[in-house]
Each structure stands twice: as C-alpha cells, then as structure tokens.
Amino acid sequence: MxxxxxxxxxxxxxxxxxxxxxxxxxxxxxxxxxxxxxxxxxxxxxxxxxxxxxxxxxxxxxxxxxxxxxxxxxxxxxxxxxxxxxxxxxxxxxxxxxxxxxxxxxxxxxxxxxxxxxxxxxxxxxxxxxxxxxxxxxxxxxxxxxxxxxxxxxxxxxxxxxxxxxxxxxxxxxxxxxxxxxxxxxxxxxxxxxxxxxxxxxxxxxxxxxxxxxxxxxxxxxxxxxxxxxxxxxxEPRWEEINTEDAELVLVAYGITSRIAHSAMDKARQEGMKVGLLRPITLWPFPVQPFAKLAKTTKAFLTLELSAGQMVEDVMLATKQLKPVYFYGRTGGMIPSTEEFYQEIVKIINGKEAN
Missing domain, CATH: 3.40.50.970 (Thiamin diphosphate (ThDP)-binding fold, Pyr/PP domains)
Structure with a gap:
C-alpha cells in the first residue's frame, strides 16, 4: 500500500x-x-x-x-x-x-x-x-x-x-x-x-x-x-530528542505519555521555559548515550510515566544522578492531561520538587 x-x-x-x-x-x-x-x-x-x-x-x-x-x-x-x-x-x-x-x-x-x-x-x-x-x-x-x-x-x-x-x-x-x-x-x-x-x-x-x-x-x-x-x-539503542540542545529541564517519556509530554513541552516553551524531550524508543537496550551527554548540559530531568515509577530507575542509572531526576506518574489507567504535566514542569523550574 x-x-x-x-x-x-x-x-x-x-x-x-x-x-x-x-x-x-x-x-x-x-x-x-x-x-x-x-x-x-x-x-x-x-x-x-x-x-x-x-x-x-x-x-x-x-x-x-x-x-x-x-x-x-x-x-x-x-x-x-x-x-x-x-x-x-x-x-x-x-x-x-x-x-x-x-x-x-x-x-x-x-x-x-x-x-x-x-x-x-x-x-x-x-x-x-x-x-x-x-x-x-x-x-x-x-x-x-x-x-x-x-x-x-x-x-x-x-x-x-x-x-x-x-x-x-x-x-x-x-x-x-x-x-x-x-x-x-x-x-x-x-x-x-x-x-x-x-x-x-x-x-x-x-x-x-x-x-x-x-x-x-x-x-x-x-x-x-x-x-x-x-x-x-x-x-540497537534508539531514541528521539526534541529541543534538548539548550534545555535546562529534559522531560523523559515513552509511548503515549511522550505525546502528552511533547504538548507540555511546547506550552512551556511558549512561556519562555527551556524544556526539552528525550523519548526512548528502545526500552531495552535503554539508550544511555543521550542521557550521559545531556547530564553535562541540562539542570534536571523529569521522568513522566503511567506507573508508580519504573523507567525512572533506568534514567537515574543512565544519568548517574549527576543532575536531579524527578518523577511524576499516574496509575490504574488514569491518563494525565497536558496541563498536569505542565504544572509539574513549572514546579521544578520554580525550585519546587515534583511529586
């Protein structure tokens, strides 16, 4: 076709x-x-x-x-x-x-x-x-x-x-x-x-x-x-990076969550916040290479998942926690909104930790 x-x-x-x-x-x-x-x-x-x-x-x-x-x-x-x-x-x-x-x-x-x-x-x-x-x-x-x-x-x-x-x-x-x-x-x-x-x-x-x-x-x-x-x-590691070159906060998300994160990133950018997105496409092998690079330039990472926190552990390992790694997740089938993710971004940018 x-x-x-x-x-x-x-x-x-x-x-x-x-x-x-x-x-x-x-x-x-x-x-x-x-x-x-x-x-x-x-x-x-x-x-x-x-x-x-x-x-x-x-x-x-x-x-x-x-x-x-x-x-x-x-x-x-x-x-x-x-x-x-x-x-x-x-x-x-x-x-x-x-x-x-x-x-x-x-x-x-x-x-x-x-x-x-x-x-x-x-x-x-x-x-x-x-x-x-x-x-x-x-x-x-x-x-x-x-x-x-x-x-x-x-x-x-x-x-x-x-x-x-x-x-x-x-x-x-x-x-x-x-x-x-x-x-x-x-x-x-x-x-x-x-x-x-x-x-x-x-x-x-x-x-x-x-x-x-x-x-x-x-x-x-x-x-x-x-x-x-x-x-x-x-x-075989595969990933996608969007607006990470100057990002002070890098969102990390995969699957359907990455699309919500993308919208939240766009909204933050419109408000003048330097936010990027790193999307793992292979979850194993986990793409450690871009995390090692970005850990030298960004100020923090925010991992967004539809779970109680699982991929965030691989993000911590990949970054060697050289920079803070925050987490926000929903469970049980609850799908967060763009605004929900955006508010978590604002908390971190303003010096308040994510949930």
Missing amino acids: SEKVLMKGNEAIAEAAIIAGCRHYFGYPITPQTEIPELMAKRMPQIGGTFVQAESEIAAINMVFGAAGAGARTMTSSSSPGISLKQEGISYIAAAELPCVIVNIVRGGPGLGGIQPAQSDYFQATKGGGHGDYRNIVLAPNSVQEMVDLTLLAFDLADQYRNPVMLLGDGALGQMMEPVEFKTSSTTPVAKPWALTGLRGRKIPNVVNSLFLQPEQLEELNIRLQKKYATIRNN
Whole structure:
C-alpha cells in the first residue's frame, strides 16, 4: 500500500506483522488487544497462514516456541495478565535462542487491574520478567504509524539476534485510530540453518534446547547469551530528542505519555521555559548515550510515566544522578492531561520538587 489508511493501532500491528512475513499467530483474547487476534483470525486463512486461538496464554507461547524452532516468523500478543502467564515460555525461547515477536498492549495493574492504558509492565518487559539471566529487545511506539514501523523492525531484529522482541504498547495506542502508511518489510527473512526442519541430507540433526544438566554447559550458554546482549546494547539503542540542545529541564517519556509530554513541552516553551524531550524508543537496550551527554548540559530531568515509577530507575542509572531526576506518574489507567504535566514542569523550574 502507498496511500495512508485510517486504522486502529491493534489492527495496524496485525497487518504490519503479515507484511513482515508472519504466517503463524497463536494467541488468546484479552482486552485491550483483542483486535489483533480478531484480525489475524480473518487474515491468516486468506494468505495461507496459521491462526490458533489457544486454550490459554501458556499454550499460546509454547506454540510460538514450536513455530520459532521450525524457523517460521511467528507472533503472539496479549495484555498484562496474559503476558505474565507467558513468562516461563519467553524465558525458554530466549534460552533456546529462537526469534519471535511478542506484543503487550499494557493495561492497568497489578493483578487483573483494569482495561485502561498503563505503563506498569516496564519492569516485566525490560528486566526479563521470567526466570534466569536473559533479555528481550523491547520497542516502544508512540503512534499508530510507529506500531507499524516497529513491528516490521521487531521481526528483523528477532531474526538478526535470534531473540524474542517485545512491542510494548498500551491500551490508548491499541485502540486509537490514526492514518498510517504500510511499507514493505525492511529485509528478507534470513536463512535459518539451525531450524528444526528435518535432516534433509544431514547426518546430524539440529537440536533446540534450554535444559542443561551439567553446570559447565549451562554457564557456557549464559556466557554466550551475555555476549549477544552486549552486542545488542552497542548496536540497537534508539531514541528521539526534541529541543534538548539548550534545555535546562529534559522531560523523559515513552509511548503515549511522550505525546502528552511533547504538548507540555511546547506550552512551556511558549512561556519562555527551556524544556526539552528525550523519548526512548528502545526500552531495552535503554539508550544511555543521550542521557550521559545531556547530564553535562541540562539542570534536571523529569521522568513522566503511567506507573508508580519504573523507567525512572533506568534514567537515574543512565544519568548517574549527576543532575536531579524527578518523577511524576499516574496509575490504574488514569491518563494525565497536558496541563498536569505542565504544572509539574513549572514546579521544578520554580525550585519546587515534583511529586
């Protein structure tokens, strides 16, 4: 497609996954991401793909494990409590070094919480979530167009690094409608000589495994994984900077919150305040590079989240707290207004701490 189409965020993710070559989707309905499996149920039979509504989220992630092991481009999606159920399977997939894409359209928590938007799954996504020393690459779109673009990127990164990639959205992005343009996938799916596709003339079968009873072998796996993660840290951080060159206060926000922060920054600029915005696009690897640079020039940072404070810890680490790092957040699915963020900016500019 070359013309822009008005589309809901969840549906845009599904269409982008198909363009990226995903032909195997396994999932389970849960608000606010149900439009993804709903559209996949319609589209997959049309393109010769496979759609399975699994009996549970646990079953779905293990079906992804199997399809990824066979070399397919495969995806699952869910929302917060469902992603929690998938954590053991995600750890297995990471240990087996298999590529897949996992979409989390975050809702308020903890527990079953509510169905309104939140960003309270940041820790779960960026710190592993399941057991063991592993990492997911985590991409955070802030528009429906980025939900398309980052879905395409997610499949490419998954194949490149043989690693799970998570697209971390939220209920607002999943449900909102915006004009989007669909482009072709950035790369052709790579050859996968390690895949479980039968011997095909080979004498030694491929093996996919995450169980190592000898500690020496398990440590060898962990060392190899950590080397890979170090490469990802070096090569894949992504971020956006707006008005940071002269900023005395730098707002830090991702996803839907960054759009509210952008409006608050614009209002502050109109009032003569030197405010900028730094938006992480990869939540892991976290883009430490711009924070280290800005910590030398700005006076303070204000981290804005739909959580009780999670990304703020990575901001503190990235800045080494050379400058004050303030935090303001809302929880439970409450969406702050531009004015709310603006008032927090004013407090800091006037020498009063944020909440």
